[in-house]
Amino acid sequence: MSALSDSASPLYEKVKDFVLANIGSGKWVQNARLPSENDLVNSLGVSRMTVHRALRELTSEGHLRRVQGVGTFVAPPKAQSTLIEVSNIINEIRDRGGKHRAGVILLERIEHPAPAIVRAFEFDRVKPVDHSLVVHFENDIPVQLEERYVNPALVPHYLDQDFTSIATLEYLQRCTPLTEVEHLISALPAGPEQARLLQMPERDSCLVLHRKTWTGATVATVNTFTHVGSRYSLGSRYRPTHKPA
Amino acid sequence: MSALSDSASPLYEKVKDFVLANIGSGKWVQNARLPSENDLVNSLGVSRMTVHRALRELTSEGHLRRVQGVGTFVAPPKAQSTLIEVSNIINEIRDRGGKHRAGVILLERIEHPAPAIVRAFEFDRVKPVDHSLVVHFENDIPVQLEERYVNPALVPHYLDQDFTSIATLEYLQRCTPLTEVEHLISALPAGPEQARLLQMPERDSCLVLHRKTWTGATVATVNTFTHVGSRYSLGSRYRPTHKPA
DNA sequence: TGACATAGCATGTATATACATGTTTCATTC
DNA sequence: GAATGAAACATGTATATACATGCTATGTCA
Known part of the structure; x- marks a missing residue:
C-alpha cells in the first residue's frame, strides 16, 4: 500500500x-x-x-x-542551460595511460604593470601582475598553450613556485579554495604566435577556454589554447538528476 | 561566544x-x-x-x-574537473534583446535506415531513425547548424512536430525528462557543406557541441556547429559552492 | 604474541513536536 | 460592494530523542 x-x-x-x-x-x-x-x-x-x-x-x-x-x-x-564537465587537460594527459609522457615548458615570465588586457579584467588597482606563458607537451608534441595572469597579492608565495611544475594550477586552487569561476568557451583560428608555439598550421582551429577566478578582487585569468582538430576534445557525461554518482 | x-x-x-x-x-x-x-x-x-x-x-x-x-x-x-554551464544558443539569441530576430530553416528531413554514424551511436536495433538538418538564423544571418538524429520510438509524436518550430528541443526535453546527457566539445574547421550552410569561409573555426541523450536506449544525438570567431562564445559563471543563486 | 570480542565514538536515519513564515480563502464588518 | 481580519493551509526551521551503522582502539583470553 x-x-x-x-x-x-x-x-x-x-x-x-x-x-x-x-x-x-x-x-x-x-x-x-x-x-x-x-x-x-x-x-x-x-x-x-x-x-x-x-x-x-x-x-x-x-x-x-x-x-x-x-x-x-x-x-x-x-537542460536549457546545460551543465558540462570539462576535464582538465592535464588530467586527461595523465590519465591516458602510462606510455604517454607529459611535459611543461615555461616560455615567459614577466612581472609587469598591467597592460590593456589585464586592465580589462579588473586588475586595475593591483600593481604587479605576474604574466606567464606555459606550453604543455605530450610525447614531445605541444598540445596546449596556457596564458596566465595571476594576482600575486592574493596568492601567497605564488612567485616562489616552480612554474614548470604541473602542480601550479592545483596550487592556485588550494590557496584560494572559495573562489568563483567564470568560463568562456570559443573556437578561434590559431594566430601566428599560437601556431608557432603549438606547432600547428596557422589557421587551424583552436579551442579556447577562458577561465577567470576571483574572490572579490580578481585572483587569476587563464587562457587555454588547445589544438583540438581530430586529436583532442573536451567532454563529459552529465547525469542530470537523481543518482549522484 | x-x-x-x-x-x-x-x-x-x-x-x-x-x-x-x-x-x-x-x-x-x-x-x-x-x-x-x-x-x-x-x-x-x-x-x-x-x-x-x-x-x-x-x-x-x-x-x-x-x-x-x-x-x-x-x-x-x-575545480579539477570544472563545471561549465553552456547556454543554449537559442536562448542566447532570444535573450539578446528585442531588436534581433531569430529564425529557423529545416533543410532536410529523412526517415531512413541507420547509416554508419548512426550505428556508431548505438542506434543499431532501432529501425527508423529521423535525421534532420536545421539552420538557425539571427537577422537573416545563419549562426548555427544543427544535425539531429532522433529515435522516434522513444519520443511520442515526434514525427508530428513542426520542425521549424523553435520549441523542438524543448519538446524533446519535456517528453523525456529523466534522460542522461553526454557532451563533447571540440573545435573544427568548417567543411564545405557546413561552410555553405553557415555562409562562412571554408576553413574558419567552428565550435562543435555534440550532445547525446539516452534513457537506456539512445534517445537522440544532436551535433551543433556554431560559427564562433569573434561573434559568438559560450560561457557561464560558476559559483562553486555556498550561495546557490 | 595473536585473535577476537567489546566498548566507545563517529556519522546516518527516522520520528514527534513545536513554532515560524508566507499565501489563500472566506466571513465579517463597514 | 469593498476593505479588513481571521482561519486554514502550505512550506521552512529547530530541537530532542531514539536507534542504526561503521570504524577504531582497547583489553582479555588463548
Missing part, C-alpha cells in the same frame, strides 16, 4: 524515487502541483520530516520548485 | 558559513579533520540535527568528505 519500493535504500531515497517515478512517467507533468507534504505523509506512511527532506533535496537538484505557503511544483527541465 | 554570525539567515546557514569561513581562512586545510558533530554542538550551541544538516549540505556541495564512524574532512578542491 505504501507505494514505495522495498529496496534497502533509506526511506527518504524511496520518497525521492517515488516522486521522480511520477515525473518520469508523465503522471506529474511540468508545472503541475504535487500533493502537499501532509498528503504524502498520509499516503506514503512516513513522517513529515522525511517527506520534507526528500522534497528539499529534489528541489536543490532542480527537479522541483517550492513556494512557501503555496505548494510544490514540477520544475521545468534544466 | 557562539562564533556564529548574527545575520537573519537560518541557523544551519550560519553553521555552513562558519565552516566555510574556517576553510577559506586556511585554518582548516585540505584533508584536515573537522571537529565532530558533538564538538560543534557544544561549541556553537545548536542542536546536532542542525549541525548535521549543515555538514550534509556542505558534503553534497563538494566541500567536505564524511566517513561514517571516522569523521568529517575538508574535501580537495573540486
Whole structure:
C-alpha cells in the first residue's frame, strides 16, 4: 500500500524515487502541483520530516520548485542551460595511460604593470601582475598553450613556485579554495604566435577556454589554447538528476 | 561566544558559513579533520540535527568528505574537473534583446535506415531513425547548424512536430525528462557543406557541441556547429559552492 | 604474541513536536 | 460592494530523542 519500493535504500531515497517515478512517467507533468507534504505523509506512511527532506533535496537538484505557503511544483527541465564537465587537460594527459609522457615548458615570465588586457579584467588597482606563458607537451608534441595572469597579492608565495611544475594550477586552487569561476568557451583560428608555439598550421582551429577566478578582487585569468582538430576534445557525461554518482 | 554570525539567515546557514569561513581562512586545510558533530554542538550551541544538516549540505556541495564512524574532512578542491554551464544558443539569441530576430530553416528531413554514424551511436536495433538538418538564423544571418538524429520510438509524436518550430528541443526535453546527457566539445574547421550552410569561409573555426541523450536506449544525438570567431562564445559563471543563486 | 570480542565514538536515519513564515480563502464588518 | 481580519493551509526551521551503522582502539583470553 505504501507505494514505495522495498529496496534497502533509506526511506527518504524511496520518497525521492517515488516522486521522480511520477515525473518520469508523465503522471506529474511540468508545472503541475504535487500533493502537499501532509498528503504524502498520509499516503506514503512516513513522517513529515522525511517527506520534507526528500522534497528539499529534489528541489536543490532542480527537479522541483517550492513556494512557501503555496505548494510544490514540477520544475521545468534544466537542460536549457546545460551543465558540462570539462576535464582538465592535464588530467586527461595523465590519465591516458602510462606510455604517454607529459611535459611543461615555461616560455615567459614577466612581472609587469598591467597592460590593456589585464586592465580589462579588473586588475586595475593591483600593481604587479605576474604574466606567464606555459606550453604543455605530450610525447614531445605541444598540445596546449596556457596564458596566465595571476594576482600575486592574493596568492601567497605564488612567485616562489616552480612554474614548470604541473602542480601550479592545483596550487592556485588550494590557496584560494572559495573562489568563483567564470568560463568562456570559443573556437578561434590559431594566430601566428599560437601556431608557432603549438606547432600547428596557422589557421587551424583552436579551442579556447577562458577561465577567470576571483574572490572579490580578481585572483587569476587563464587562457587555454588547445589544438583540438581530430586529436583532442573536451567532454563529459552529465547525469542530470537523481543518482549522484 | 557562539562564533556564529548574527545575520537573519537560518541557523544551519550560519553553521555552513562558519565552516566555510574556517576553510577559506586556511585554518582548516585540505584533508584536515573537522571537529565532530558533538564538538560543534557544544561549541556553537545548536542542536546536532542542525549541525548535521549543515555538514550534509556542505558534503553534497563538494566541500567536505564524511566517513561514517571516522569523521568529517575538508574535501580537495573540486575545480579539477570544472563545471561549465553552456547556454543554449537559442536562448542566447532570444535573450539578446528585442531588436534581433531569430529564425529557423529545416533543410532536410529523412526517415531512413541507420547509416554508419548512426550505428556508431548505438542506434543499431532501432529501425527508423529521423535525421534532420536545421539552420538557425539571427537577422537573416545563419549562426548555427544543427544535425539531429532522433529515435522516434522513444519520443511520442515526434514525427508530428513542426520542425521549424523553435520549441523542438524543448519538446524533446519535456517528453523525456529523466534522460542522461553526454557532451563533447571540440573545435573544427568548417567543411564545405557546413561552410555553405553557415555562409562562412571554408576553413574558419567552428565550435562543435555534440550532445547525446539516452534513457537506456539512445534517445537522440544532436551535433551543433556554431560559427564562433569573434561573434559568438559560450560561457557561464560558476559559483562553486555556498550561495546557490 | 595473536585473535577476537567489546566498548566507545563517529556519522546516518527516522520520528514527534513545536513554532515560524508566507499565501489563500472566506466571513465579517463597514 | 469593498476593505479588513481571521482561519486554514502550505512550506521552512529547530530541537530532542531514539536507534542504526561503521570504524577504531582497547583489553582479555588463548
